[in-house]
Amino acid sequence: MRASPRRPGAGAAAAGTFVGASSGSPNCEAGVRRLAHDIMGKTLLDKIWDAHSVRELPSGQTQLFIGLHLVHEVTSPQAFAMLREAGLPVAFPERTIATVDHIIPTDSQTRPLRDTQAEVMMSAIERNCREHKIQFFGPDTGHQGIVHVIGPEMALTRPGMTIACGDSHTSTHGAFGAAAFGIGTSQVRDVLASQCLALERPRTRRIEVTGRRQGGVYAKDVVLHIIRRLGVKGGVGYAYEYAGPVLDAMSMEERMTVCNLSIEGGARLGYVNPDRTTVEYLRGRRFAPAGEAFEAAAQAWLGTASDADAEWHDLVCLDAADIAPTVTWGINPGQAIGVDEAIPSAEAFPEDERAVVEDAYGYMGWSRGDRIAGTRIDVAFIGSCTNGRLSDLREAARVAQKGRVAKGVKALVVPGSQEVARAAEAEGLDEIFRQAGFEWRLAGCSMCLAMNPDKLEGRQVGASSSNRNFKGRQGSPSGRTLLMSPAMVAAAAIEGAVTDVRSVLAREER
Template sequence: MKGRNMLSPKTLYDKIIDRHRILSFGGPEGAGERLLLYIDRTVLNEYTSPQAFSGLREAGRKLWRPAASLGVVDHVNSTAPVREEGKVDEGARRQIEYLIENGRDFGIEIFDVLDPRQGIEHVVMPELGLVLPGMVIAAGDSHSTTYGAFGVVGFGIGTSDIEHLLASQTLVYRRLKTMRITVDGELAPGVTAKDVIMEVIRRIGADGAAGHAVEFAGAAIEAMGVEARMTICNMAVECGARVALMAPDDKVVAYVAKGPRAPPPAILDRARESWRGLRSDAGARFDTEFLLSAGDVPPMVSWGTSPDQALAITERVPDPADMPASRRDDAARAIAYMGLEARMPLQDVAIDRAFIGSCTNARLSDIRDAARILKGRRVAPGVRAMISPGSSTVRRAAEEEGLDRIFTDAGFEWRQSGCSLCLAMNDDMLAPGERCASSTNRNFEGRQGVGGRTHLMSPAMVAAAAVTGKLADVRSLAMLEPL
């Protein structure tokens, strides 16, 4: 019996859930089973946590394990090149102040705007070494699936659940169905993890993994670095996944070990043996299987207003008349909103803005990828280009390598860390009608600003668009020698 019979082969997801199950409330065996689940860690931000703390105050409750929580300022802060604590509107200022106040009153460590470790929550947690294989991490942000790259069950929760978690270190949880997405073969030159997950989302749809914990496997996944794997797990939520997972390996252990908050080497050595068992058993049954050949994945761009509305950069804007009847209205609305014409080549679409950043693609490896394209080139006239590193730590590391100079010499704004132009919640946003090549995760209507038009792609593809002034195939730019 899936999830209860200890002798039957288990998926990685079920292994981790079973190890964190305090009790079962009954219900169906396997998917749908209601549990009380222990949560190892959470990360809080200034935007989704205020109501939870207000509820704790009203009930007179304390935190069960304050040390299991970390607070960061990332959503509403300015990312202006020179960091100024006070450069936010009054609402944002109060959100930041309340997070700091809550950290002080409840004993939670907070990385405020001027903290040298400040950054986007899903970048900061792994770089500190706080994300360890086998954990369950829940947080008030849907892209908490990012942690699955470490063999972690990570998922987003609402404000009431944040309050419950802080007070008890537990959550009432319903076991998910399981899906395995196997990516075999090798990626072609110019193709990245971002292209892989965009192709997965395009093929299975925005709700193709709804209600599932998705495990990514296969030779192409194993060949990727940890930061590339984080990109895939991060965006898995865009096809409906509630959890994304990958079996941890020596790359993960080495990444964790670099973190200043990682366990001591002796403990990591012992943990490594335990972590070897964090993989799905041979014969484990998944509710759904999906296979993708890595060699078939091209550089991708989105054309519409949902992440599944994407195509290879070499293709044309689709014609709704050629689509199934169930998709025509959505496609026609998306094309109209985006100011496109059916059948026009994607590479003819001119851009106004270029943005590299977000919890999806603003780590050091992403910055290096874009810098290889930008080195010796200039941003096209009329394009405003900006990059916001995923954390202050990433920003310093990039500067130590001289990457900031490559960006500024090319005409990019080298900004501070934060969610920035990923979402219209700070002073970085698109004007109505502006079109942006973006390394972010969502292209919904108004996501980057009211009336703004977003094309999702990899950081290298953003760099290619920035220097050509339009959506461009990164493979058409001569690849430069590694930095």
């Protein structure tokens, strides 16, 4: 047993369902280890960890098998070069999937790409995938998109898996009850070469969100509120298990938004236990099992959920009644407030935090007593791996129908994938956006990190449905980002300023 675990409720004896095992016999040592754990019940993370453990390394770390490796163009070329230099093959190309998302332009994707460096990166990932027989979902496949959007929508992401990707927002996949790790390029090389990572098991913190969300309060608001409460470094060393009635009631896309931002709270990963919502989302998707095999898989998936008598190292409870539409005012995602609040004064923070708070005031240009509502914006960005899915676009479109993009505001809608774009177009969302004055773009990461031509300029203020408000994040070294839900971004776009989406939703359509 690990140090000072917490047990909310003393459940009955654990079911102790073994994750993922469909064939072959586990070795004795692993069997004994599982038995010892089963006495107390296990968390989802424990179950996945034990099932994917290849061995204990001399360092005491676990050599953990990675079921799915997602690859994109920015963090992989150096890893492929390292492999080439070492003369190593890709060990499990069939468990490796690639796409292009960060650098892809969202206006025209005609080859060669206008940005010569982007073309070099695009060509490199195509070549690396060809050479190593890795399936590549490029723009001509109809399935290109942000790696954390296409994995789930094609059911490459499934409960009980381990997933790695050279991208911090890999935590998104935890929404399915997977253990999903963001990694750097040297670790991408390790996974390509061995399908494994050397890791220490994080501790687990269960975060229960109780009560009910008010109207106009979205998954983005819930997770920004969590980070506001626990801080951007509160999660260091932890896996976050999100639970409680609010998470139970969320759709898979909403859960993805929550898990996506785990990393912004400092957590190594985040997950939600799989349930019927998870199973029904996966049914019929491209890489999901079909027919009877699906029902058998569904049972196994549900069995990966944390046992009722599992132990967590920490437990946090939050009440959804306290959550308002939330907006960041500063330079990290924890610097967030309800839309009806004023920018907090430095004295409201622990002494240790004040330097970052003062830095944020200066960078963002706040004066004492300023309120977030009414803050003028120059750019509105709806998209990203956080909020670029169909339900996000639907919610934003509901708001866009209430008005037109304000004069002087540039408003972009960037679907998270080609599949999201097709689905949105099939229900006419693109037309709603266009008629309201938004630009409807092609799929990619776009202005979330501005590695393509979509960038803030100068000190522009961007209302953004993305995940980071770091200094310079959206492409201009002095650009300013206000993070919020897609519906709040749409409201800001039509008002030209930060606005409580609830007041816009109450209006008649234009």
